[in-house]
Amino acid sequence: MARFRHWRIEQWVSDPVAAQREVLQDLVTHGQYTEFGRKYGLKEIFSIRMFKQHVPIQDYEDLKPYIDRLMQGEENLLWNTPVNWFAKSSGTTSDKSKFIPITQESLEDCHFQAAKDVLTMYYNHRSESDLLTGKGLVIGGSHQISRLNEDIQYGDLSAVLLQNTPVWASWIRTPELSIALMDEWESKIERLARSTIEEDVTSVSGVPTWTMILMKRILEITGKRTIKDVWPNLELYIHGGVSFLPYREQFRKLIGEGCHYLEMYNASEGFFAAQDNPDEEGMLLFLDHGVFYEFMPIEEYGKPSPRTIGLKAVETGKNYAMVISTNGGLWRYLVGDTVQFTSTWPFRIKVSGRLKQFINAFGEEVIADNTDKAIAIACARTGSMVSDYTAAPVYFDGDGKGAHEWLIEFDQAPSSTDQFAYELDSALKSLNSDYEAKRYKDLALTMPIVHLLQKGVFNEWLKNKGKLGGQHKVPRLSNDRTYIDDIKPMMRG
Numbered sequence: 001m002a003r004f005r006h007w008r009i010e011q012w013v014s015d016p017v018a019a020q021r022e023v024l025q026d027l028v029t030h031g032q033y034t035e036f037g038r039k040y041g042l043k044e045i046f047s048i049r050m051f052k053q054h055v056p057i058q059d060y061e062d063l064k065p066y067i068d069r070l071m072q073g074e075e076n077l078l079w080n081t082p083v084n085w086f087a088k089s090s091g092t093t094s095d096k097s098k099f100i101p102i103t104q105e106s107l108e109d110c111h112f113q114a115a116k117d118v119l120t121m122y123y124n125h126r127s128e129s130d131l132l133t134g135k136g137l138v139i140g141g142s143h144q145i146s147r148l149n150e151d152i153q154y155g156d157l158s159a160v161l162l163q164n165t166p167v168w169a170s171w172i173r174t175p176e177l178s179i180a181l182m183d184e185w186e187s188k189i190e191r192l193a194r195s196t197i198e199e200d201v202t203s204v205s206g207v208p209t210w211t212m213i214l215m216k217r218i219l220e221i222t223g224k225r226t227i228k229d230v231w232p233n234l235e236l237y238i239h240g241g242v243s244f245l246p247y248r249e250q251f252r253k254l255i256g257e258g259c260h261y262l263e264m265y266n267a268s269e270g271f272f273a274a275q276d277n278p279d280e281e282g283m284l285l286f287l288d289h290g291v292f293y294e295f296m297p298i299e300e301y302g303k304p305s306p307r308t309i310g311l312k313a314v315e316t317g318k319n320y321a322m323v324i325s326t327n328g329g330l331w332r333y334l335v336g337d338t339v340q341f342t343s344t345w346p347f348r349i350k351v352s353g354r355l356k357q358f359i360n361a362f363g364e365e366v367i368a369d370n371t372d373k374a375i376a377i378a379c380a381r382t383g384s385m386v387s388d389y390t391a392a393p394v395y396f397d398g399d400g401k402g403a404h405e406w407l408i409e410f411d412q413a414p415s416s417t418d419q420f421a422y423e424l425d426s427a428l429k430s431l432n433s434d435y436e437a438k439r440y441k442d443l444a445l446t447m448p449i450v451h452l453l454q455k456g457v458f459n460e461w462l463k464n465k466g467k468l469g470g471q472h473k474v475p476r477l478s479n480d481r482t483y484i485d486d487i488k489p490m491m492r493g
Contacts, residue, residue: 005120012288013346016311024048024292027325033080036066036331048310057306057323057332060098067099071148078329079103086154087268100268102160106328109290111161114271118264121276131202134233135174139206139214144183157268174199193217201231205238208247209388215254226256240264242473243372250385250411265351269335270326273349282348290327295320298338301355316341319352319367357477361393362402362444364435368476374427381423382414388458388474392484394449403446407487409453421450454492461487
């Protein structure tokens with residue numbers, strides 16, 4: 001079965017443009033029978049060019065009137081099969097919740113098929129793997145399911161997937177459902193730790209921040225030196241949600257030798273990509289999973305009629321906003337993430353940031369990809385380890401010069417905060433020429449202002465916001481000071 005599936009993967013990898021045309025044709029065939037399809041003339045669309053001409057780019061607010069009606073039980077609005085599930089997605093830049101429609105097609109042909117393909121690709125490179133002989137520890141979000149009516153339910157994505165996976169999946173998954181369903185994260189970490197210590201865990205999946213907290217608690221309970229001493233057969237950590245770069249060295253020390261690392265890009269809107277080779281940077285873009293992709297050059301964002309391009313026109317190293325149409329009923333939907341292609345033919349991507357998470361107060365155009373790399377470099381040069389951070393601009397009066405202010409929570413603090421700030425600044429200069437130009441002779445920007453936070457401050461802030469655990473994350477960057485000014489009063493000492 002894995003061999004046959006790998007042959008299918010090779011087909012769309014070798015002919016990606018044809019695969020994407022086929023996906024769009026299937027989407028339009030379904031969508032033409034819906035209220036959205038009739039409004040935008042999907043029945044008359046026979047090419048990608050016509051599709052772009054007929055259908056404007058949408059954000060969540062554009063689709064929200066349809067989604068609100070779907071949640072009341074109406075049908076055939078965005079997709080022509082019933083929508084019984086919604087993935088509740090909080091996002092990182094807004095307190096508002098988004099409810100993303102999950103159809104049977106998006107479950108089966110996107111989320112579940114992509115998960116199988118991740119395993120297929122892993123086994124293709126690690127044919128000797130014993131991954132499926134043990135259990136997979138999944139550190140998902142809050143799995144609580146809420147019912148809108150007799151037919152319609154919602155929860156975060158991990159909850160929806162958990163409720164719809166076949167019974168046999170519980171045989172190779174841990175923890176038991178009662179623990180997985182907990183939504184109070186401090187108690188959940190404790191129960192997760194104590195209930196899984198005796199299991200034969202061969203893989204772990206989860207956001208790095210919460211996985212690290214769990215692993216440290218397990219080492220505290222067991223008195224062991226590394227996680228491999230607890231789970232000797234652990235061979236794979238699957239991560240996503242935030243850049244792994246600032247955490248890589250910490251995980252190597254926590255887990256020990258002999259564990260592989262694999263990144264995947266699985267969002268409420270779709271399962272978009274995963275590493276096809278754990279030894280290479282970049283995630284293979286999934287082109288045959290019910291998602292049609294367009295890429296908006298970042299300079300087009302905010303224009304009245306922004307231009308998008310297809311796979312044949314993308315270039316490596318450039319930032320694009322991802323625009324998707326899916327078998328969940330999203331049409332030319334602006335996801336909010338920015339990506340860069342690490343290779344073309346085959347098409348591999350990395351997530352470089354969020355459209356609304358950047359600092360460009362002085363023309364420096366700093367994105368999360370820059371800061372994640374700079375943090376990693378500064379840590380290596382100062383012998384420190386960062387667990388989380390956020391940054392925002394400071395606008396100075398008088399001479400008009402500004403700075404970037406950083407709140408950083410360290411797992412292992414540097415001996416000198418000033419030295420860390422110097423290394424962080426130097427790394428950013430080497431990574432971003434716009435930042436370097438603004439820092440030249442303190443022309444527009446002065447040295448970064450770095451504050452060391454006590455351990456637990458970010459978690460306390462998330463808890464106060466009702467966002468502790470799971471998919472919730474501290475915003476890395478902001479072009480205004482909303483987050484940083486909210487967190488600073490929690491600093492002690």
